[in-house]
Structures are given as structure tokens and as C-alpha cells.
Amino acid sequence: MTLDQLLADTKPALSQIYAEDLPELTQAKDWQSKYRILMQLGRKLPPIPEKMKQPSLLVKGCESRAWLMHYYNQHQDQHFFVLDSEARIVKGLMAIMLSLVNGMSNTELKKFELAQAFDKLNLKPYLSQSRGSGLNAMMARIKDCCH
Amino acid sequence: MHSFDPVNFRGQFAFFQHNPGWVYLDNAATMHKPNVVVDAMAMFYQRHNSNVHRGAHTLSQHATRAFEQARDDIAAFINASAREQIIFCSGATAALNQIAFGLMHTVLKAGDRVLITALEHHANIVPWQIHCSKYGVILDIVPLTADYKVDQQAFTELLALKPKVVSFSHISNVLGHIQPVTQMVSQAKAAGALTVIDGAQGIVHDKVDVQSLDPDFYVWSGHKLYGPTGIGVLYGKTAALELLTPLFGGGEMISEVNFSHSLFNILPFRLEAGTPDIAGAIGLAAACNWLQSINNEQMKSYKSMLLKQFFAGLNKIDGLDILSSPVHNAGIVALNVQGEHPADVAELLNQQTVAVRGGQHCAMPFFSLLGLAGAVRFSFAPYNTEADVATSLHALTQAVEILTA
Ligand SMILES: Cc1ncc(COP(=O)(O)O)c(C=O)c1O
Numbered sequence: 047m048t049l050d051q052l053l054a055d056t057k058p059a060l061s062q063i064y065a066e067d068l069p070e071l072t073q074a075k076d077w078q079s080k081y082r083i084l085m086q087l088g089r090k091l092p093p094i095p096e097k098m099k100q101p102s103l104l105v106k107g108c109e110s111r112a113w114l115m116h117y118y119n120q121h122q123d124q125h126f127f128v129l130d131s132e133a134r135i136v137k138g139l140m141a142i143m144l145s146l147v148n149g150m151s152n153t154e155l156k157k158f159e160l161a162q163a164f165d166k167l168n169l170k171p172y173l174s175q176s177r178g179s180g181l182n183a184m185m186a187r188i189k190d191c192c193h
Numbered sequence: 194m195h196s197f198d199p200v201n202f203r204g205q206f207a208f209f210q211h212n213p214g215w216v217y218l219d220n221a222a223t224m225h226k227p228n229v230v231v232d233a234m235a236m237f238y239q240r241h242n243s244n245v246h247r248g249a250h251t252l253s254q255h256a257t258r259a260f261e262q263a264r265d266d267i268a269a270f271i272n273a274s275a276r277e278q279i280i281f282c283s284g285a286t287a288a289l290n291q292i293a294f295g296l297m298h299t300v301l302k303a304g305d306r307v308l309i310t311a312l313e314h315h316a317n318i319v320p321w322q323i324h325c326s327k328y329g330v331i332l333d334i335v336p337l338t339a340d341y342k343v344d345q346q347a348f349t350e351l352l353a354l355k356p357k358v359v360s361f362s363h364i365s366n367v368l369g370h371i372q373p374v375t376q377m378v379s380q381a382k383a384a385g386a387l388t389v390i391d392g393a394q395g396i397v398h399d400k401v402d403v404q405s406l407d408p409d410f411y412v413w414s415g416h417k418l419y420g421p422t423g424i425g426v427l428y429g430k431t432a433a434l435e436l437l438t439p440l441f442g443g444g445e446m447i448s449e450v451n452f453s454h455s456l457f458n459i460l461p462f463r464l465e466a467g468t469p470d471i472a473g474a475i476g477l478a479a480a481c482n483w484l485q486s487i488n489n490e491q492m493k494s495y496k497s498m499l500l501k502q503f504f505a506g507l508n509k510i511d512g513l514d515i516l517s518s519p520v521h522n523a524g525i526v527a528l529n530v531q532g533e534h535p536a537d538v539a540e541l542l543n544q545q546t547v548a549v550r551g552g553q554h555c556a557m558p559f560f561s562l563l564g565l566a567g568a569v570r571f572s573f574a575p576y577n578t579e580a581d582v583a584t585s586l587h588a589l590t591q592a593v594e595i596l597t598a
Contacts, residue, residue, distance in 0.1 A: 078591070078595060082598060133537050135536070135541075136537075
């Protein structure tokens with residue numbers, strides 16, 4: 047497995063999440079259905095193989111461990127990411143976040159506000175404080191990739 | 194002394210009236226405060242607030258009297274033989290840092306050994322690491338047995354290396370296991386070591402009598418004993434406290450200062466630099482006095498009844514790895530849903546308004562030893578109810594269903 051392959055596998059998974067799972071999630075009626083969707087959605091992102099999980103990819107500030115890989119396409123000014131988390135709910139939430147930012151230009155990514163975006167999707171109430179901070183740590187790490 | 198009545202007991206906590214939907218099983222992290230504690234602190238601020246040991250004015254004398262009365266009450270609570278053996282600090286963490294720092298040079302020199310166990314909270318690991326590495330002191334760790342108890346055989350063997358200090362928890366914050374502290378203290382003493390007990394979880398469970406247990410130091414945090422945050426106690430035998438170099442310098446702790454040197458004040462003030470947490474001390478003393486008035490044996494057997502029900506319920510849920518043992522347990526159950534991350538389980542419980550902690554509980558070395566990402570911890574208190582047990586078991590069943598669907 048290479049980063050290229052992971053990026054290639056992540057991209058369609060994210061499009062599907064954005065197009066299909068997100069609407070389903072915002073319409074789900076009870077918390078059980080919401081969390082079932084969240085966990086399935088995490089499963090759609092290809093996992094980063096153990097061998098590739100270098101300590102430098104570890105995102106600190108999460109209660110569970112999470113990893114982030116980044117690729118910047120200079121010609122098209124687009125940021126692409128691959129991420130993984132050992133906790134499934136966190137991974138589901140991170141997948142949603144990634145589906146919103148993957149492929150953004152440098153300027154777009156810099157301007158992106160996670161809290162606002164989640165608010166718009168009516169997802170904020172489902173994030174507890176500690177989970178929020180794990181997501182925020184991942185978001186901060188994604189933003190660090192900007193120049 | 195009043196007999197323990199669970200309904201009346203719970204009724205004394207305004208928190209539960211304000212949060213009727215919640216099942217609070219995170220008592221090992223912090224406990225709720227009975228109204229007597231909140232009232233005592235409010236009363237101090239509203240009627241008696243002044244700094245202590247300072248002003249010549251009468252208000253300051255009143256405040257000083259209330260603060261020093263708190264020291265007396267807490268000394269009585271643990272049966273300390275003298276009031277100056279109670280040092281107020283911000284909590285167990287501060288106390289352990291003071292002890293680790295304070296014993297360097299006076300007791301511990303390069304090449305000496307300190308012994309702790311593999312079951313300690315970071316507060317009883319990191320201060321030793323910081324100071325031991327700086328002063329060339331060797332830190333030894335007692336390993337655990339297969340059922341996660343401190344290996345007493347290994348403890349005896351490591352004592353043969355003649356550590357100068359032995360420091361261990363009364364009750365494990367991860368698993369709830371009650372350590373054989375009486376025996377460990379007497380063995381450590383026989384080996385010639387100073388003994389430090391981290392009582393952060395122990396003080397709320399057992400009635401502690403420091404003269405019969407006889408450690409050199411016993412420390413705890415007020416907020417885990419129905420008291421406020423920000424206050425804690427470093428108890429030490431007078432001779433042991435005299436060995437401590439103060440970690441903090443400042444006002445109150447000196448008897449004479451000039452620019453070339455200062456003379457330290459006597460105990461307890463020598464180890465209490467700066468304005469203390471006056472209201473906190475008063476609140477903690479109120480908690481201790483209130484607890485003294487309730488039958489502890491009845492309280493303990495009520496808690497162990499809840500624990501028994503909880504364990505019985507767990508046995509009916511498939512796919513759990515239970516780390517805690519039901520015997521010699523102070524009311525804490527650490528477990529995992531097989532193959533699932535504890536953070537996921539804790540979040541699904543949170544969605545069902547069951548407050549537990551999922552993670553490593555400030556005991557990373559313990560979990561690395563086990564090769565686990567952590568555990569979900571349910572910790573019980575006497576204000577919990579049989580309904581809390583039933584609700585949390587139901588919520589856990591739901592969580593398992595969602596995770597394994
Ligand atoms: C066994 C043990 N020791 C020490 C501490 C540290 O207590 P505090 O954070 O109140 O200083 C805790 C708190 O979690 C504990 O459980």
C-alpha cells in the first residue's frame with residue numbers, strides 16, 4: 047500500500063459519504079440510528095496499514111489515537127488527506143469532516159470553520175465535549191498542512 | 194452516629210435534583226458535594242471572609258480560627274496524633290510532588306532507590322521520575338500478577354534492595370482493587386523504608402486511622418471525598434514532615450526573611466506557602482465532619498450491594514472483558530467490550546446519560562503492560578441507587594448491540 051493508493055481509495059469513499067450518508071445522518075430520527083450510521087461511515091474509509099502509522103502521523107489531543115496523512119497537488123492547488131482512528135465513532139465524525147475539506151484549495155482550507163460546518167449539518171449536538179476536542183485536534187492538524 | 198439511609202443520603206445532594214436524568218458513575222474522577230459542604234463554603238465567603246494568620250483585625254482572627262478548626266477536624270477524621278501533621282495543599286498531585294521533591298537530598302541521594310507499583314496513577318509516578326532522574330535515584334516498579342494485583346512476592350523481593358522510600362496507592366483508581374496496605378506498610382517499614390500512601394481513592398472507602406495504619410505519609414484530594422476541588426491533605430508523621438524541603442517558598446512559610454537567607458517557619462506553616470484555600474479547607478472539614486456522623490460500615494455494605502448487583506448484571510452481557518475483580522473491590526469496575534475502543538463505549542453510554550470514563554485513567558504504564566487502549570470505568574458511590582445499576586446495565590447492553598450490529 048502506498049500513499050497514492052490510499053488517497054485514490056479515500057476520494058470516492060468521501061464522495062459517497064458526502065452524497066449519501068450525510069443526508070441519511072441528518073434525517074435519522076433517534077440517536078441509535080445516528081450512531082449506527084456514524085460507525086458504518088467510519089468503516090468506509092480505507093484504514094491506514096499498521097506499518098504506515100509512523101509516530102509523526104499521530105494526532106495528539108485525542109482520547110483515542112488518530113493518524114493523518116497529507117498530499118498537496120501544487121498544479122491544481124488542492125489538499126488531499128487520508129486519516130484513521132482506532133475509535134470508530136471518532137473515525138466516523140472525522141470522515142464527515144474530511145468529506146467537507148478534502149480537495150480544498152489552500153485558501154478555502156484556511157478559511158474553513160469546523161464548528162460552523164457541523165452546525166449547518168445539525169451535527170453539533172451529537173458531539174460531546176471530549177469528542178469535540180479530538181476532532182478539533184484533527185482539524186488543527188489538517189489546517190497545519192496549509193501554507 | 195446516624196444509620197445510613199440511601200434515600201436520605203442522596204437527598205442531601207442538590208446536584209441530583211438539578212440533573213435528574215443522569216446516572217453518575219464517574220465517582221473515581223470526582224464526587225458530588227453534599228449541601229453541608231456547599232453551605233459551609235458559602236457561609237464563609239458571605240459572613241467571615243478574610244485572610245488568615247495576617248491581620249491584627251478581628252475578622253482575620255475569626256477566619257484564622259475557622260481555618261485552623263478545619264485542620265483540627267481533619268486531624269480527628271484520620272486520627273492524626275497532632276494537628277500540625279495536617280498540611281493543606283491543592284490535592285493528591287501537589288502532595289506527592291511535595292514529597293518526591295522534599296525527600297531529595299534530605300533522604301534520597303544518588304544511587305538510592307524508590308519503590309512504586311505498576312498500578313499507580315500518573316501522580317504517583319511522574320513526580321518520582323522527574324526528581325529521581327535529576328538526582329540519580331533509582332526508581333523500581335513492583336510488577337502485577339495475572340489478575341492485576343500488585344505482586345506481593347515481587348514486592349518482598351524488591352524490598353530486599355533496601356529502597357529508602359516506598360510509595361503506593363491504597364486503592365487502585367483503574368480497577369478499584371484494595372491493596373493489602375497494612376501488610377505492605379509493615380513490610381516496607383521492616384525493610385527500613387519511609388512509606389507514602391496515595392489515598393486519593395482509599396480515603397473515601399475505608400475509615401482511615403493513620404496511627405494504626407502507621408504510614409509516614411498519607412495523601413488525598415478533597416474533591417474525591419465529597420469536598421471541593423483545589424484542596425487536599427498531605428498528612429505526615431511529624432518527624433517525616435520535618436524531612437521535607439519545602440517545594441514552595443513565599444509568605445507564611447518563613448519566620449524571618451532577609452536578602453541573604455530566610456528562616457523557615459514551624460510546621461504546618463513551613464509547607465504551606467502563600468494564602469491557603471481557606472474556604473476549601475472549611476468545605477473539606479465540613480465533608481469530614483458530615484461523614485463522621487454517618488455509619489461507614491453500613492455505607493460500605495450498601496455500596497458493595499450495588500457492586501454485586503452490577504457484577505451480576507455484567508455476567509449476563511456477552512462479549513465483555515472485565516478487568517476488575519469483585520473481591521476486595523472498593524466500587525470500581527473497569528471493562529472493555531471485546532474488540533471495541535473504550536472511547537466508543539463511553540460515548541454510547543454518554544448518549545444514554547450514563548456518565549463513565551473511557552480511556553487510560555492516568556495509568557498509561559498499566560495499560561501498555563496489558564496491551565490495551567484503555568478501559569471503560571464505572572465507579573460507584575453510596576448516593577448511587579439500584580435504579581442507577583439497572584439503567585447503566587441496560588445502557589451498556591444497548592451500546593454492545595450498536596457496536597456489534
Ligand atoms: C489513585 C489516585 N492518585 C492520585 C490522583 C490525583 O488526584 P488529583 O488530580 O486530585 O490531584 C488520583 C485522581 O484521579 C487518583 O485516583
